[in-house]
Amino acid sequence: MSRWCRSLKTVVQNPNSPFSLTSSSSYHTIQAIPRECTGSRIAARDRAQGRIPAVVLSQNLLEKNPQNRSPARKQLLTTERKQIQAILNSVDLPFFYSTTFPLQIRAGSGSSVLLESGKVLPIKVHKNEETGSIFNLVFVWADDGTELKVDVPVVFKGEDNCPGLKKGGRLNRIRTTLKYLCPAEHIPPKIEVDVSNLDIGDKVLMNNVEVHPSLKLLSKNENMPICKITVTNSETPEPAAT
Numbered sequence: 001m002s003r004w005c006r007s008l009k010t011v012v013q014n015p016n017s018p019f020s021l022t023s024s025s026s027y028h029t030i031q032a033i034p035r036e037c038t039g040s041r042i043a044a045r046d047r048a049q050g051r052i053p054a055v056v057l058s059q060n061l062l063e064k065n066p067q068n069r070s071p072a073r074k075q076l077l078t079t080e081r082k083q084i085q086a087i088l089n090s091v092d093l094p095f096f097y098s099t100t101f102p103l104q105i106r107a108g109s110g111s112s113v114l115l116e117s118g119k120v121l122p123i124k125v126h127k128n129e130e131t132g133s134i135f136n137l138v139f140v141w142a143d144d145g146t147e148l149k150v151d152v153p154v155v156f157k158g159e160d161n162c163p164g165l166k167k168g169g170r171l172n173r174i175r176t177t178l179k180y181l182c183p184a185e186h187i188p189p190k191i192e193v194d195v196s197n198l199d200i201g202d203k204v205l206m207n208n209v210e211v212h213p214s215l216k217l218l219s220k221n222e223n224m225p226i227c228k229i230t231v232t233n234s235e236t237p238e239p240a241a242t
Helices: 002-012 040-048 081-090
Strands: 019-021 030-034 051-057 075-080 101-106 114-127 134-141 147-157 170-173 177-183 191-194 203-205 225-230
Touching: 030 081, 040 051, 040 134, 051 081, 075 081, 081 134, 147 170
Parallel strands: 030 101, 051 134, 147 191
Antiparallel strands: 019 191, 030 075, 051 075, 101 114, 114 134, 147 177, 170 225, 203 225
16 A cells, blocks of 8 residues: 555656646537427438437436426537538547537528527437447537536556556556536546556556546545556466465
């Protein structure tokens, strides 16, 4: 335990912070048009025309307890398949779900009439399991000041310099995401955990991660590990002969 504490202290006090949090940035402005009708036939027609059905909700409409829901903005839309595919080609999953995008709702395809605009966060992409084509999209409004529950991807770096790995250890990636309650303007697209100073037996806990002070970790146990350098099976000591 003492060796782990010394190792972690060295990591945290490094001038190059081991836990990197980058503010979410906008890659594209999503163009959409209103969708007044619903149903499988209408959705199939939209897809045949190169459009993807989508819906934008407010966060409180996702609450499991109906008493916590309140009247809020809900927009049925369609988006351009080519644009959404281009976004997914540049922002890989799961980073897509922790990146906010500007949204412009126009009166029709190619119209210059802007009906509404705002910022949104993707929360679900429904795909055909066989073909991979997108069935529909779900977003939440992400206006500044709005608090959203976000699964932020964890990215590990520094493996090439990790003492524990050089000794033959293995990096056990216990958590690949961390759930936070985030103001929309401070959603990090990813959290980088530097393992370059970790030795065999060392680990990084959830509460070791440095984030913006406005973020709240949604975990019942903040002492749970994110990763640990473990001994490989080949290095497990053999039991003493009796």
